[in-house]
Amino acid sequence: MRKHTLAALLSGVLLAWPAFAHHSFAMFDRNAQVEIEGVVKEFQFTNPHSWIQVMVTPADGGAPKEWSIEALSPNVLGRAGWKKNTLKPGDRIKLLINPLRDGNAGGNLLLVTLPDGTKLGGGA
Amino acid sequence: MITLRRTTLAASVAAIACCLQLTSAAAQNATTGVIAPPAAQQKTPGVVKSNRKSDKQAFDLNGVWWVTQPEGAAGFKPDPPLKPEAQAVLDEVLRLRAEGFNARDKTGTCAPPGFPLILTRVYPIQIIHTPKLITIIHEYYNAVRWIWLDGRDHPQGDDLIPTYYGHSIGWWEGNTLVVDTVGMNTAPDIQPGVPHTEQLRIVERFSLTKDGFVDELTMHDPSILTKPWVTAKQYKKSDAELQEFVCLQEDNHYASDEKGILRPIATPSSK
Numbered sequence A: 001m002r003k004h005t006l007a008a009l010l011s012g013v014l015l016a017w018p019a020f021a022h023h024s025f026a027m028f029d030r031n032a033q034v035e036i037e038g039v040v041k042e043f044q045f046t047n048p049h050s051w052i053q054v055m056v057t058p059a060d061g062g063a064p065k066e067w068s069i070e071a072l073s074p075n076v077l078g079r080a081g082w083k084k085n086t087l088k089p090g091d092r093i094k095l096l097i098n099p100l101r102d103g104n105a106g107g108n109l110l111l112v113t114l115p116d117g118t119k120l121g122g123g124a
Numbered sequence B: 001m002i003t004l005r006r007t008t009l010a011a012s013v014a015a016i017a018c019c020l021q022l023t024s025a026a027a028q029n030a031t032t033g034v035i036a037p038p039a040a041q042q043k044t045p046g047v048v049k050s051n052r053k054s055d056k057q058a059f060d061l062n063g064v065w066w067v068t069q070p071e072g073a074a075g076f077k078p079d080p081p082l083k084p085e086a087q088a089v090l091d092e093v094l095r096l097r098a099e100g101f102n103a104r105d106k107t108g109t110c111a112p113p114g115f116p117l118i119l120t121r122v123y124p125i126q127i128i129h130t131p132k133l134i135t136i137i138h139e140y141y142n143a144v145r146w147i148w149l150d151g152r153d154h155p156q157g158d159d160l161i162p163t164y165y166g167h168s169i170g171w172w173e174g175n176t177l178v179v180d181t182v183g184m185n186t187a188p189d190i191q192p193g194v195p196h197t198e199q200l201r202i203v204e205r206f207s208l209t210k211d212g213f214v215d216e217l218t219m220h221d222p223s224i225l226t227k228p229w230v231t232a233k234q235y236k237k238s239d240a241e242l243q244e245f246v247c248l249q250e251d252n253h254y255a256s257d258e259k260g261i262l263r264p265i266a267t268p269s270s271k
Helices: A002-020 A074-079 B002-032 B084-098
Strands: A034-044 A050-056 A065-071 A092-099 A106-113 A119-121 B063-067 B124-130 B133-138 B144-148 B167-173 B176-182 B201-209 B212-220 B229-237 B254-256 B261-264
Touching: A034 A065, A050 A092
Parallel strands: A065 A106, B144 B167
Antiparallel strands: A034 A050, A034 A092, A050 A065, A092 A106, A106 A119, B063 B124, B063 B229, B124 B133, B133 B144, B167 B176, B176 B201, B201 B212, B212 B229, B254 B261
């Protein structure tokens, strides 16, 4: 049941994606999906878009690097089940994203997996 | 003592001068209207009566509605019939976007979307429909449109002040609500990459569908269009409740460069 709800939510959200957004997503590679794992540094629940600043340790074990992950507005996320404290500094989370096309450490949020395993759509 | 007296005298003179100034301001007010009268007496400038006839009200649009976007895109479809110069502007924006640049996205820096661009975004709207006035509240940017149904015309000439959402009047033609909007300022594009001039006029025809309403728009701007651009947005009733939407550029991660391309601001963390 929960999976169905999530799938429905995701499909609805994905279909509506370009129109919810406040700016185009030209800078993201919408054909690519990457999962990153890291520790939340900051969650900005703001307009026009929300942001997750997350520290990601590279696969080769180097120093953690800060990524900026973009999600939609608090109103859109709120209707998808997000709260202002859904992400707290120090939380270890997984993020499914469309990466930035220029190779910088950032992306567009598709799905977040919270520390307790709950999955939430990014609204985009 | 003498000094004190002088000060008192100076204060009295200043007080009298102040009163004289107030008196003269009030006089000026009465005769020329240069200085604003108290709010209770203020009249909206430029309100003139129209000779247009209206049929009877055929329906009301009270409630919360959500655009359905069957066209599946964040703009208006079909594409605009643009003159070559305007098409060149759009082509350049599309070329930049294809290369991964976020070109001409003004709402990405918290600029008001304006009318009609606001119709291209998927947020609920709330309509308060009374016989003489329709108020449309958009959740997106908490923007408001007032559509006057009281028989007035648009403000004429310089009385028409350019605004982001224009000046709207409406009337009934049978089962259709017709809304005419002029006076949109040129800051927002119609959709990203389609700028317009102050000549832009948009005629909307609202009619009921089996589960909502359709807003058919005909856009007129001879300086950019080869012919009127006819497009539509469809709406369904929604259980949503509208929420606040305030956008502050200081919270933003992007800024517009000199070419109007959104660029990430150097520091990603705000604190």
